[in-house]
Amino acid sequence: MRKPGGQTLGYLTALAASFLLATVAGWLGTPIDNYAYDWMFRHQPREPWEPQSALLVADEASLTELGGLLRLRRALAEALERAVAAGPKAVAIDVVLADEGDPADDARLEAALAKMPNLVLSCELLADGRWQLPLERFRRGAALGHVHGDPGPLDGVSRVAPLEKAGSRQRYWALALEAFRLSRGVSQIEESPEELRVGETVIPARRADSRAVRIRYLPPAGEGLSAVPRLTFKQLHDNPALATMFRGKTVFVGVTAQSAARDRLLTPYSHGFYMAGVEIHANLFETLARGRFLVSAPDLAVVGLCLGLAGAGVLIFVLRSGWQAYVLAALLLVAAHVLPYEFFLHDTVFPYFAPVSAAWLATVGAGAFQFVTVRRRLRRAEAERTRYQQAVHFVSHEMRTPLTAIQGSSDLMRRYKLSEEKSREIAERISSESRRLARMIETFLSVERLSAGEMELKQEVFPARELVVNCIERARPLAERKQIRIHTEPLAEAHLTGDRELMEYAVYNLLTNAVKYSPAETQVTVRARCEDGRLRISVEDQGIGMDKDELKKIFRKFYRTRRAEASGEKGTGIGLSIVEQIVAHHGGRIEVTSQPGRGSCFTLVLPAQVASRAGSK
Ligand code: ADP
Numbered sequence: 001m002r003k004p005g006g007q008t009l010g011y012l013t014a015l016a017a018s019f020l021l022a023t024v025a026g027w028l029g030t031p032i033d034n035y036a037y038d039w040m041f042r043h044q045p046r047e048p049w050e051p052q053s054a055l056l057v058a059d060e061a062s063l064t065e066l067g068g069l070l071r072l073r074r075a076l077a078e079a080l081e082r083a084v085a086a087g088p089k090a091v092a093i094d095v096v097l098a099d100e101g102d103p104a105d106d107a108r109l110e111a112a113l114a115k116m117p118n119l120v121l122s123c124e125l126l127a128d129g130r131w132q133l134p135l136e137r138f139r140r141g142a143a144l145g146h147v148h149g150d151p152g153p154l155d156g157v158s159r160v161a162p163l164e165k166a167g168s169r170q171r172y173w174a175l176a177l178e179a180f181r182l183s184r185g186v187s188q189i190e191e192s193p194e195e196l197r198v199g200e201t202v203i204p205a206r207r208a209d210s211r212a213v214r215i216r217y218l219p220p221a222g223e224g225l226s227a228v229p230r231l232t233f234k235q236l237h238d239n240p241a242l243a244t245m246f247r248g249k250t251v252f253v254g255v256t257a258q259s260a261a262r263d264r265l266l267t268p269y270s271h272g273f274y275m276a277g278v279e280i281h282a283n284l285f286e287t288l289a290r291g292r293f294l295v296s297a298p299d300l301a302v303v304g305l306c307l308g309l310a311g312a313g314v315l316i317f318v319l320r321s322g323w324q325a326y327v328l329a330a331l332l333l334v335a336a337h338v339l340p341y342e343f344f345l346h347d348t349v350f351p352y353f354a355p356v357s358a359a360w361l362a363t364v365g366a367g368a369f370q371f372v373t374v375r376r377r378l379r380r381a382e383a384e385r386t387r388y389q390q391a392v393h394f395v396s397h398e399m400r401t402p403l404t405a406i407q408g409s410s411d412l413m414r415r416y417k418l419s420e421e422k423s424r425e426i427a428e429r430i431s432s433e434s435r436r437l438a439r440m441i442e443t444f445l446s447v448e449r450l451s452a453g454e455m456e457l458k459q460e461v462f463p464a465r466e467l468v469v470n471c472i473e474r475a476r477p478l479a480e481r482k483q484i485r486i487h488t489e490p491l492a493e494a495h496l497t498g499d500r501e502l503m504e505y506a507v508y509n510l511l512t513n514a515v516k517y518s519p520a521e522t523q524v525t526v527r528a529r530c531e532d533g534r535l536r537i538s539v540e541d542q543g544i545g546m547d548k549d550e551l552k553k554i555f556r557k558f559y560r561t562r563r564a565e566a567s568g569e570k571g572t573g574i575g576l577s578i579v580e581q582i583v584a585h586h587g588g589r590i591e592v593t594s595q596p597g598r599g600s601c602f603t604l605v606l607p608a609q610v611a612s613r614a615g616s617k
Contacts, residue, residue: 008318010369015314018361019307029353031154036352038157038268040344046219052183052289053282054249055230056083060257062233069260073101076253077109079233080116083251086243090118092179092285094147094254094263094278097121097134110137118182122147122175125167143182145175149280150212151265158265158275161284163196163203163211176252176284183250183289201291214294214349215280216287217267228252228282250285254278297343297350305350306358309336313362317370325370329363336360388558395572399440402433409433443505443578457585458499464535464608465491467504468528475511482520486511491528494535494608498586506579510539510602513576516569518543518599534588535608540601546594554592555580563596579604 056079058072066075076095083091100106113119119142121134133144146165149158163174173181173189181189181198190197193207205211218227231242256276258264263277287293297305309332316328336359340350409426412418418426449455472486479486496503514524522542529536546554550561558573583590587607594600 007373010373011314011318011366014365014369015310015362018313018358018365019310021357021361023303023306023354029351029357032353033351034152034155034157034159036340037159037344037349040341041217041268043341044345049218049286049290051218051228051282051286052250053179053228053285054088054246054251055228055256055279055282056236056246056251056253057230057232057256057276057278058254058260059232059234060259062237063255063257063260065234066237070102071105072255072260073097073105073109075233075237077105077112079236080109080112080253082236082240082243083246083253084112084115084117085240086246088117088246088249088251090120090179090182090250091116092120092122092145092175092250092252092281094122094175094252094281096124096132097138098132100135106135106137113138113142114140116142118179119143120145120175120178120182123172124148125165129167131168131170131172143178144172145178146172147175147263147277147281149263149265149277150210156266158215158267158280160212160214161280163205163213164207165210174281174284176281177288179250179252179281180285180288198288201288203288204293204295213284213287214296215267215284216290216292216294217269217283218286220269228279228286252278252282252285254281292347294344294347294349297348302351302354305339305355309355309359310362313359314366316363317366321370321374325367329367332363333359384558395444399437402437402440405433406430406437439501443501457502459497460500461495461497461609462500462503464494464496464528464537464606467496467500468507468526468537471504471508471511472526474508475515478512479515479524482515482518484515484518484520485523487523487525489525489527491526492530492535492610494528494530494610496535496586496606496608499582502582503586506582506604507537507539509575509579510604513602514539514541514543514600516571517541517564517567530608530610533607533610535606535610536603537606538601538603540599542599545596545598545600547596551592551594555590 058066058075062075063069063072066078072095076093080091097109101109113121121139121142121144123134123144123146124132125146125148126132133139134142148162148165150160150162151158161174161176163177165172165174177189177196177198180201181187184199184201186199191207194204196203196205196211203211203213205213221227229245231245236242254277256278264274265277265280266273267275267280267283312332313329316332317325320328336356339355340352343350409430413423413426468491469488472488476486511524511526518524518541524542525538525540527536527538527540529538544563544567546561546563550563553559554561555576556573557577560571560573564571580590583604583606589605591603591605592600
């Protein structure tokens, strides 16, 4: 039922275009992907998780109360002294200790740090590529971890963290990773190109991506707050007993006061609230501690998903139509929107925009294509039906004319006693009209059978000149009715091979068309010339003519030009299609030149045996 070729090509083009567009749009779709990622992040089911870290932070109130930034080291030393008493597992300090401060404060801090178990101090890669490290006196025995984040370039949201940072031939692990290693009592982080291993924990962080991992932020306990338990310097100062919450925990120490913390970033949860760096480190630590990582889907899987969705979208419209196709397409679109979320819940992050747009483009493209082709086919079928009806109408009308003549003549003979001469005349008319009828039927049937391959062409050899003259004589009465002069130039003597009846039909059709589509008192010129062993029979008129577009269509069955319809001349639009078939079966072709309002010239070019040179000028 379905026709391959044009239609399949159309669907394939829709598929290729939507896939290409989707891939390109995928690159442009990063902001949408990020938005979707954050949305999925916020709407994932919340799983119970007991944080293994705690925050000890200098907030705005602590700074004001305990002497401002200048006294930060003293306040830090005091807080650490109190915290260590509770027995934390590890302590990571997100405060740069690279320069000398007040000597008394530094000495106190040095002493406090010396008592810390599993201590990690922060270091930073400067713009000039050098590492800024803590002073030697604070560093004794401590591990070092970098404190760099990786905010999204477009929106500044911190979604991933680089676990490794290298510069000046020195490489440091992230502060949270070092804290995690120490909290697990592991001395060495094992590395391979694809992953890191800390004791039992395998971290899927590829070297090629700076060992980046997606941070699985803990859902906020309250607006802007992370669920990692926290204590401020001031709270601890006011109530030292609160330090017990640090028991067995990895403590992240830092500054959250807006006025002092310069490493504040947005997170998928934070809706415009900034999160201080120290909290982000704690969340990264929790991510490592949970050991459940969100991994980006491989490129090939993304391409596969896009192609799959686009292919399914197109296939739906190839295999189904109407409401079935629309329902399936709607289901596919829902699937395209839901799939990235499903994968997300299974810890695989797919881009959102590319697959969704692939599905949309493919379904909309294929749907529109189907709609257009179905409509076009319907319109064509309808037009063909009306033309066919017209044709049947006309053919029966054509046949009725000789039939009426036959009927009328025989009635005359039956009813009246006619003279012998009159009777012979009428009998002759009956005979010629019935022959005409038979010829008409014969021609239609022959051409139908010829084109259906059911009939072999007759192989008679006949003189072309005689055939042309015959046709002119038959057409003359028609021409005379319109005072059209049929002018014949000297006709070449040549013989054609094939079916004489059919060939006569062809030439006669050109002649009657020339007469039909010409105004009164014009001239039709007939020529028959030999050229390169071929006979060229041409019929030229001074009639209504055709434009280029019409010329391309006149050999289609049932096609009539608007000008022909307007001329009031009756026609079926099948004559020329039959002529073309007849000529093709005879190994020839038709050439047409025409200009609207000026006239047309139809030329049959046929293989012929040239009998003499006469007329071949
Ligand atoms: P019909 O004449 O019955 O309509 P044909 O198949 O013979 O069908 O011709 C198809 C159409 O080609 C015509 O309807 C007319 O529009 C156009 N045509 C054919 N011959 C001529 C001509 N000599 N001049 C102008 N238009 C022509």
